[in-house]
Amino acid sequence: xxxxxxxxxxxxxxxxxxxxxxxxxxxxxxxxxxxxxxxxxxxxxxxxxxxxxxxxxxxxxxxxxxxxxxxxxxxxxxxxxxxxxxxxxxxxxxxxxxxxxxxxxxxxxxxxxxxxxxxxxxxxxxxxxxxxxxxxxxxxxxxxxxxxxxxxxxxxxxxxxxxxxxxxxxxxxxxxxxxxxxxxxxxxxxxxxxxxxxxxxxxxxxxxxxxxxxxxxxxxxxxxxxxxxxxxxxxxxxxxxxxxxxxx
Amino acid sequence: xxxxxxxxxxxxxxxxxxxxxxxxxxxxxxxxxxxxxxxxxxxxxxxxxxxxxxxxxxxxxxxxxxxxxxxxxxxxxxxxxxxxxxxxxxxxxxxxxxxxxxxxxxxxxxxxxxxxxxxxxxxxxxxxxxxxxxxxxxxxxxxxxxxxxxxxxxxxxxxxxxxxxxxxxxxxxxxxxxxxxxxxxxxxxxxxxxxxxxxxxxxxxxxxxxxxxxxxxxxxxxxxxxxxxxxxxxxxxxxxxxxxxxxxxxxxxxxxxx
Numbered sequence: 001x002x003x004x005x006x007x008x009x010x011x012x013x014x015x016x017x018x019x020x021x022x023x024x025x026x027x028x029x030x031x032x033x034x035x036x037x038x039x040x041x042x043x044x045x046x047x048x049x050x051x052x053x054x055x056x057x058x059x060x061x062x063x064x065x066x067x068x069x070x071x072x073x074x075x076x077x078x079x080x081x082x083x084x085x086x087x088x089x090x091x092x093x094x095x096x097x098x099x100x101x102x103x104x105x106x107x108x109x110x111x112x113x114x115x116x117x118x119x120x121x122x123x124x125x126x127x128x129x130x131x132x133x134x135x136x137x138x139x140x141x142x143x144x145x146x147x148x149x150x151x152x153x154x155x156x157x158x159x160x161x162x163x164x165x166x167x168x169x170x171x172x173x174x175x176x177x178x179x180x181x182x183x184x185x186x187x188x189x190x191x192x193x194x195x196x197x198x199x200x201x202x203x204x205x206x207x208x209x210x211x212x213x214x215x216x217x218x219x220x221x222x223x224x225x226x227x228x229x230x231x232x233x234x235x236x237x238x239x240x241x242x243x244x245x246x247x248x
Numbered sequence: 249x250x251x252x253x254x255x256x257x258x259x260x261x262x263x264x265x266x267x268x269x270x271x272x273x274x275x276x277x278x279x280x281x282x283x284x285x286x287x288x289x290x291x292x293x294x295x296x297x298x299x300x301x302x303x304x305x306x307x308x309x310x311x312x313x314x315x316x317x318x319x320x321x322x323x324x325x326x327x328x329x330x331x332x333x334x335x336x337x338x339x340x341x342x343x344x345x346x347x348x349x350x351x352x353x354x355x356x357x358x359x360x361x362x363x364x365x366x367x368x369x370x371x372x373x374x375x376x377x378x379x380x381x382x383x384x385x386x387x388x389x390x391x392x393x394x395x396x397x398x399x400x401x402x403x404x405x406x407x408x409x410x411x412x413x414x415x416x417x418x419x420x421x422x423x424x425x426x427x428x429x430x431x432x433x434x435x436x437x438x439x440x441x442x443x444x445x446x447x448x449x450x451x452x453x454x455x456x457x458x459x460x461x462x463x464x465x466x467x468x469x470x471x472x473x474x475x476x477x478x479x480x481x482x483x484x485x486x487x488x489x490x491x492x493x494x495x496x497x498x499x500x501x502x503x504x505x506x
């Protein structure tokens with residue numbers, strides 16, 4: 001486990017690679033996802049798009065270890081995922097913050113869970129408060145924040161303990177267009193300093209093209225197509241966009 | 249604003265005046281006021297009692313009993329409520345048992361308590377405990393079940409294990425619900441401690457009140473009643489205040505505008 005030493009930037013831990021092998025997922029008898037095979041490369045940003053009900057969030061929960069597969073396995077760096085881990089932090093759409101903890105104490109939480117000392121975790125959390133642009137709001141409670149500010153806190157909380165993968169479940173889905181654009185750029189900015197693998201779920205194709213290294217389209221109980229976005233310029237996005245929308 | 253306070257004070261004063269008029273004239277309408285004490289008799293008795301050490305001792309005795317019983321019930325009720333809310337195994341083992349005992353009013357356990365415990369003191373504390381235990385247990389269990397799973401998921405994906413979930417999600421998250429149970433529990437605790445004292449105590453406000461009645465000391469009865477009311481109000485206020493303090497994070501009506 002990586003020691004978190006504020007002030008001294010230790011090399012960020014390498015991203016986690018995932019392998020989904022014959023993965024079937026569902027609640028009860030209804031399978032949402034059937035026998036999916038997919039590899040997620042360490043350090044990449046994989047955006048999963050799909051219509052509502054296509055199993056995007058279900059897939060993410062399986063990667064997090066929150067949902068045991070109905071069939072097949074999820075592997076993280078070769079080891080079967082059987083439960084949650086601090087290596088795989090998750091960002092939820094809304095209300096993922098603990099409402100009784102202030103901004104600072106929410107961000108500190110993963111460090112607290114790891115047994116990091118009071119002073120160290122406060123220092124690390126303060127650094128992240130600044131990075132996500134929340135200086136001055138440290139002592140506010142989640143209910144006193146706007147939706148965008150709450151998602152900034154969630155982002156900081158997910159990244160403060162340097163996880164090897166960040167799983168994001170429509171994190172900007174509830175925000176207005178302007179705030180959403182700000183958050184997307186903040187995310188790109190923040191991810192530049194980490195090696196973490198990012199799996200990002202959205203139904204917004206433009207968001208997918210902006211953030212992704214690769215885009216996976218989910219539908220009809222499986223992965224319909226995977227598109228490589230790396231190295232494509234703005235002018236090629238329009239074509240890609242059409243192809244993704246066609247798959248949806 | 250001051251107008252409303254005048255009305256409120258006026259209402260209390262009118263009730264006191266009516267009492268004074270009825271008792272001073274020894275009114276026998278259908279209700280009989282001839283043996284009930286007037287306000288000045290009550291006040292005189294209260295002043296006399298306040299100066300005696302017995303009054304303070306009774307007060308202390310009752311308070312110790314209720315705080316012990318209620319304190320134990322708080323710990324046991326919350327622990328059992330969480331266990332029942334989160335573990336199907338615990339539900340299978342404990343729920344039938346608890347549901348069988350729950351409909352029995354705690355005060356009906358007095359004979360068993362006398363037989364069961366070596367001293368009356370322990371029996372009274374036991375009755376108080378049982379009285380407060382069930383409302384606290386039930387409200388805790390409901391609060392646990394009403395907890396959004398999202399918070400638990402969040403803590404688990406941040407590396408949290410069972411104990412972290414318990415300490416960082418369940419305990420703080422259920423407090424608003426638990427305090428509802430604590431308020432109710434405090435109320436029934438008082439009913440039971442006073443009743444138990446009247447039946448089997450040798451000290452305590454309840455015992456003293458009943459003793460005053462048997463000694464035909466009616467002003468003493470009223471002073472006892474008022475003391476019990478005051479203690480009940482004070483302890484409820486403490487629970488209420490503590491509850492507000494620890495649940496400050498709840499959304500409140502006046503924040504709606506922001």
